[in-house]
Amino acid sequence: EDSVTNPDHGRVWEYFPTEVDKIPAGTLREIYMFRRDAPPVALAHVPFSLEYYAGKLFIGGFHSDLTNNQGYIVTPPAGYDYNLGTDPATVDMQTPYFRATCLTEFNGYLYAGFQMRDTGVGVIAFAQVWERRAAAVSSGSSPWTSASLTASGGVAQPNNRFCGMVVFQNALYVSYFNNTQTCKIYKYDGTTWTTPYTSTASTA
Numbered sequence: 001e002d003s004v005t006n007p008d009h010g011r012v013w014e015y016f017p018t019e020v021d022k023i024p025a026g027t028l029r030e031i032y033m034f035r036r037d038a039p040p041v042a043l044a045h046v047p048f049s050l051e052y053y054a055g056k057l058f059i060g061g062f063h064s065d066l067t068n069n070q071g072y073i074v075t076p077p078a079g080y081d082y083n084l085g086t087d088p089a090t091v092d093m094q095t096p097y098f099r100a101t102c103l104t105e106f107n108g109y110l111y112a113g114f115q116m117r118d119t120g121v122g123v124i125a126f127a128q129v130w131e132r133r134a135a136a137v138s139s140g141s142s143p144w145t146s147a148s149l150t151a152s153g154g155v156a157q158p159n160n161r162f163c164g165m166v167v168f169q170n171a172l173y174v175s176y177f178n179n180t181q182t183c184k185i186y187k188y189d190g191t192t193w194t195t196p197y198t199s200t201a202s203t204a
Contacts, residue, residue: 010046051103060100104165113162154181
């Protein structure tokens with residue numbers, strides 16, 4: 001949503017194709033709204049990717065602040081009633097990139113692809129794919145592991161990003177776009193990342 005006219009930002013809705021717990025079939029219910037910045041400092045966060053993993057809904061968002069590369073991956077509690085008017089979500093990860101562009105479960109892990117943008121200081125890095133375990137390895141540690149994959153190809157451009165993920169024939173495929181530099185499809189078999197497709201043109 002427009003951060004100027006609506007400072008409460010982007011929302012996630014839930015659709016019920018059949019009746020569930022007396023909720024009529026065809027109901028569209030709002031279940032989450034980003035509230036990462038308190039009004040009147042209205043900097044929009046928009047839900048950009050969704051994945052259900054380890055009994056939770058993970059929502060990847062992006063931040064509209066042009067000087068800030070911080071986005072969020074949040075997990076609202078099951079059965080949350082938006083009408084409570086609060087933000088009950090757990091910030092599962094404050095991302096090092098502008099957008100959490102794609103989320104997919106593969107082989108018992110959750111994978112998140114990101115987008116990098118220019119923060120105005122002229123430093124642009126290649127986007128990465130991160131990996132999440134269902135639980136942290138040890139108490140107090142993060143379940144996320146950085147840089148399962150770091151993109152490459154040419155010079156990192158503003159908004160270079162992982163565009164989408166899909167599991168196909170026991171492998172995870174991830175598409176990558178680096179503006180005028182290159183486009184790739186990466187493949188992960190659970191052990192090794194390979195690149196079955198590369199283009200030198202910006203063919204998305």
